[in-house]
Amino acid sequence: MTRLIRTRVAVALAALSLTLSCTTVQPPSGDSSATAERFAHGQLELLNVTTTPAIDSPTFRGIFRNEFDEPVDGIRVVLRILHEKDPTSGEIVRAQETLDAHLEPAEHMAFEITAKVRPTSLANVGMYLHGFAVRRGGEELPISPLWQE
Numbered sequence: 001m002t003r004l005i006r007t008r009v010a011v012a013l014a015a016l017s018l019t020l021s022c023t024t025v026q027p028p029s030g031d032s033s034a035t036a037e038r039f040a041h042g043q044l045e046l047l048n049v050t051t052t053p054a055i056d057s058p059t060f061r062g063i064f065r066n067e068f069d070e071p072v073d074g075i076r077v078v079l080r081i082l083h084e085k086d087p088t089s090g091e092i093v094r095a096q097e098t099l100d101a102h103l104e105p106a107e108h109m110a111f112e113i114t115a116k117v118r119p120t121s122l123a124n125v126g127m128y129l130h131g132f133a134v135r136r137g138g139e140e141l142p143i144s145p146l147w148q149e
Contacts, residue, residue, distance in 0.1 A: 046062050060129055071103060
């Protein structure tokens with residue numbers, strides 16, 4: 001298992017709560033099992049994700065948006081860099097962090113996460129970034145299988 005060397009999270013959007021008029025997500029009714037699983041684990045929407053390319057420590061910045069009808073507390077952030085673009089391929093590195101955050105419905109929050117990797121080409125790798133609510137509407141959510149204890 002690759003150890004997380006450095007994870008840095010910037011909660012720079014606390015004062016910049018962008019409460020936009022947008023549609024919130026309802027529990028899926030007959031949707032695909034992937035949609036139902038994302039809802040069950042409280043997967044948050046990612047907006048404006050950018051990468052600062054560095055061969056040994058790529059940094060990802062973006063915004064999580066609470067698209068649920070209830071407030072969420074806590075965000076589990078998972079960054080996985082894989083050998084191939086296939087999400088089932090082996091991991092090169094993983095970074096994960098739990099953010100202390102509270103987001104009302106449709107509220108946004110900025111984040112930043114950095115992972116240390118061995119010098120290698122990142123040209124043909126798969127990079128996957130996810131954010132999962134810890135609690136929604138005051139109730140603990142099941143932990144995503146992507147999160148490792």
